Amino acid sequence: MTSSSLPWVRYPTGSDGNGQDLEGVQGLYSYQDLQLLEKNTHEAFTPQKRRMVTRAVIVGGGLIGVELAEMLMTRDIDVTFLVREDRFWGNVLPKEEGELVARHMRDHGVDLRFNTELDEIIPDKNGRAGAVRTKDGEEIECQLVGLTAGVRPNIDWLRDMPIETDKGILINEYLETSQEGVYAIGDCAQFRTPPPGRRPVEQVWYTGRMMGETVAQTLTGERTAYAPGHWFNSAKFFDIEYQTYGKVDAELSNHEADFYWEYDNGQIGLKIVFAKDTHTLIGVNSFGMRLRHEVFDKWLTDERSVEYVLEHLADANFDAEFYQRHEKAIVNQFNAAFGANIRPKRKSWKRILAAKPFAK
Numbered sequence: 259m260t261s262s263s264l265p266w267v268r269y270p271t272g273s274d275g276n277g278q279d280l281e282g283v284q285g286l287y288s289y290q291d292l293q294l295l296e297k298n299t300h301e302a303f304t305p306q307k308r309r310m311v312t313r314a315v316i317v318g319g320g321l322i323g324v325e326l327a328e329m330l331m332t333r334d335i336d337v338t339f340l341v342r343e344d345r346f347w348g349n350v351l352p353k354e355e356g357e358l359v360a361r362h363m364r365d366h367g368v369d370l371r372f373n374t375e376l377d378e379i380i381p382d383k384n385g386r387a388g389a390v391r392t393k394d395g396e397e398i399e400c401q402l403v404g405l406t407a408g409v410r411p412n413i414d415w416l417r418d419m420p421i422e423t424d425k426g427i428l429i430n431e432y433l434e435t436s437q438e439g440v441y442a443i444g445d446c447a448q449f450r451t452p453p454p455g456r457r458p459v460e461q462v463w464y465t466g467r468m469m470g471e472t473v474a475q476t477l478t479g480e481r482t483a484y485a486p487g488h489w490f491n492s493a494k495f496f497d498i499e500y501q502t503y504g505k506v507d508a509e510l511s512n513h514e515a516d517f518y519w520e521y522d523n524g525q526i527g528l529k530i531v532f533a534k535d536t537h538t539l540i541g542v543n544s545f546g547m548r549l550r551h552e553v554f555d556k557w558l559t560d561e562r563s564v565e566y567v568l569e570h571l572a573d574a575n576f577d578a579e580f581y582q583r584h585e586k587a588i589v590n591q592f593n594a595a596f597g598a599n600i601r602p603k604r605k606s607w608k609r610i611l612a613a614k615p616f617a618k
């Protein structure tokens with residue numbers, strides 16, 4: 259079974275709700291949502307070419323909201339973005355990275371509001387979305403409302419079936435559900451015991467693909483446990499590329515320490531999380547700087563120290579030619595902050611190729 263996710267905020271509600279069932283209110287989860295967005299924004303124009311949709315309000319501070327903001331802004335629609343938390347993508351990004359992304363979104367003209375919660379969507383005189391009211395009582399005029407407050411496993415359809423569920427369909431390491439011969443993979447699946455360093459529910463495309471490959475092995479005769487390795491992910495916030503390898507949580511745990519460097523332009527940043535006592539690498543976040551997956555994956559597996567990582571950082575960087583390199587500045591800041599004496603090594607293709615899984 260692979261039955262995807264559903265948006266947390268459900269729409270239309272079919273009830274009077276809080277305006278979520280009004281025309282002009284939508285999410286961005288399916289192809290049909292994209293078609294609706296096309297329709298909603300095309301109807302932004304009257305026959306006299308007067309623009310009807312000039313402002314949209316997006317609710318929910320995460321990746322899908324940013325994608326929606328970018329799409330709307332390509333159509334010259336102004337965007338107000340309501341985020342309940344005090345920073346952007348606050349359940350995933352640490353403070354500095356959240357601030358970097360928020361600054362960039364504001365530079366692009368997004369009216370980003372933190373600590374702001376949707377209370378009600380108010381209809382216009384034609385019964386379409388006409389404004390939102392926040393919990394603080396502010397009314398923001400708009401003609402489109404995007405609800406992008408996250409997703410949950412789509413499992414309502416099997417509630418009456420004899421398959422054990424919790425948030426998602428419960429599975430073991432072989433992706434087996436409580437019913438023999440029935441497997442669950444992708445967004446709808448929840449591990450009873452997640453693989454080391456991983457979460458019970460992971461709703462990203464590559465885990466769905468890996469689970470598919472794993473269950474295919476089992477179905478073709480070789481019972482195989484799911485072994486996704488170290489966590490990784492990537493995304494883009496307007497012009498800034500983001501990559502993460504290993505574990506970087508929004509808040510550090512007691513045994514973790516971190517190092518953060520940011521370039522003067524405020525659009526390039528690097529966070530390294532490491533063990534407080536041994537200095538072993540735990541995870542990395544990079545913004546506006548491309549880092550090789552294979553290299554960081556090997557460093558995580560080899561339990562390299564943060565000092566080793568910084569010394570060999572040039573091996574990981576794969577920014578395009580003529581991009582400014584920052585290894586020296588990064589290492590200088592680390593040396594100053596931690597009283598270290600690291601000297602960055604030059605990039606070595608021998609080491610880089612040794613990190614690739616196919617270069618045995």
Ligand SMILES: Cc1cc2nc3c(=O)[nH]c(=O)nc-3n(C[C@H](O)[C@H](O)[C@H](O)COP(=O)(O)OP(=O)(O)OC[C@H]3O[C@@H](n4cnc5c(N)ncnc54)[C@H](O)[C@@H]3O)c2cc1C
Pocket residue numbers: 260261262263286287288322325412415443444445446460461462463464466492493
């Ligand atoms: C806007 C958006 C952007 C995203 N961007 C990224 C990204 O950049 N990187 C990333 O890693 N992930 C991203 N994701 C998440 C990624 O798309 C999902 O994790 C992935 O598609 C999940 O795969 P899946 O096979 O579990 O579900 P899906 O790809 O949703 O496939 C499930 C299929 O099952 C069908 N289905 C559902 N219920 C039933 C039923 N009862 N009977 C029959 N069929 C049914 C659905 O119609 C669907 O076709 C994004 C998601 C969204 C919505």
